[in-house]
Amino acid sequence: MFGQGIVKGLWVTFKHFIATYTADVRRGTEQYLGSTLADTPFEVRQGTKAKGIFTVQYPEEKLAVPERFRFIPFLVVENYDHPERPGHDWCTSCGICAKVCPPQCIWIVRGEDPQTKRPIPEPQAFFIDIDICMNCGLCAEFCPFDAIKMDHDYELASYDRTANHIYDKAKLSKEFRYWQTIAPTTAAEEAEARGGWEHSDVIKERKKAEASAAKAGGAARGAAGGAAQRPRGQAAATSEAAAGQAADAPKPEAADDAAAAAEKAKAERLAKREAALARKRAREQGGQ
Ligand code: SF4
Ligand code: SF4
Known part of the structure; x- marks a missing residue:
């Protein structure tokens, strides 16, 4: 019959319309007085089993965004309490x-070593013009280091359309644990692909160190086994050679230098960590 589809569609709308009021009658007028509205969890009222038409009381209420939701990108930095690289890009x-x-809409200034002036693998400055960004997510898709991710924060409106919407590195940087919070499934998948929760460079370095430690351990075991099988005369010769090597070994001053360098590196790490925590505090105060 002509117009049957239209009638069916209108019937669905009408049912929802009626259900809105029957639900109100069932619950009395409490919905408008506040108590039931406040007591019923938002997810239940907005769930698939809910009846009637509901209005989201934005901004007091907000619909939860799905994990794959994407808005403006942010830069992942190491957690601020990371023992080795706090706040590291x-x-x-x-x-x-x-x-x-x-x-x-992305501008990057590559970092450089202050002494050698050679480029280093971290950005000195990083800007995104969020008025131009179209939230496509391609930057996050293509980043080989999982260093740029799409944020869920969509309340970015302001009255200033000039510099306020050009986000710099400080404004863009967020701890890795933030990414784990807003996208737990994706973060876990990426960590599995990288071979660990940390940055791929850290994982690579650790694997390299483990491989050389295993190699050194194997060589030492081989040498010990060989010495045990050698006749006494040869063993004496070996120990003389070892004594010669010991004479060539680094002197105590060299050991002092190494200890001083380690101390300096530790102090630098602590200073970086303090600076990262101070930046975080400043950002939090700025956001309040
Ligand atoms: S690639 Fe897409 S999401 Fe990333 S900054 Fe550019 S426009 Fe925005
Ligand atoms: S692709 Fe990733 S690592 Fe490369 S500049 Fe962009 S955010 Fe940094």
Whole structure:
């Protein structure tokens, strides 16, 4: 019959309309007086089993966004309480994200060593113009270091359309644990692909160190086994050779230098950690 589909569609709408009021009658007028509204969890009222038409009381109420939701990108940095690299950028300033960004709204200044002036794998500055960003997520898709991710924060409106919407590195940086909180499944999948929860460089370095330690251990075991099988005369010769090597071994001053360097590195790490925590505190105070 002509118009049957329209009638069916309108019937569905009408049922929802009626259900809104029958639900109110069932619960009395409490919904408008507040108590039931406040007591019923938001997820239940907005769930698939809920009846009627509901209005989200934004901004007091907000719909939960799905894990894959994406808005403005943010930069992942090491957790501020990380023992070795607190607040360290995961970004290596390779520039891939800036290259693939369709509206070209990413600017990166590569970091350089203050002494040698050679480039180092971390960004000195990183800017995203959030008014131009179209939330496509390509930067996050292409980043080979999982260093840029799409944020869930969508309340970014302000009255200033100039510098306020050009986010710098400090504004863009967020701890790795934030990414784990907003996207637990994706973060776990990425960690599995990297071979651990940390930055791929850290994982690579650790694997290298473990491999050389295993190699050194194997060589030492081999040498010990050989010495045990050698006749006494040869063993004496070996011990003389070992004594010669010991004479060539680093002198105590060299050991002192190494200890001083280790101390210096530790102090630098602590200073970095303090600076990262101070930045975090400043950001939190700024956001309040
Ligand atoms: S692609 Fe990743 S690592 Fe490379 S510059 Fe962009 S955020 Fe940094
Ligand atoms: S989300 Fe898309 S538009 Fe926005 S910075 Fe990334 S690549 Fe550029």
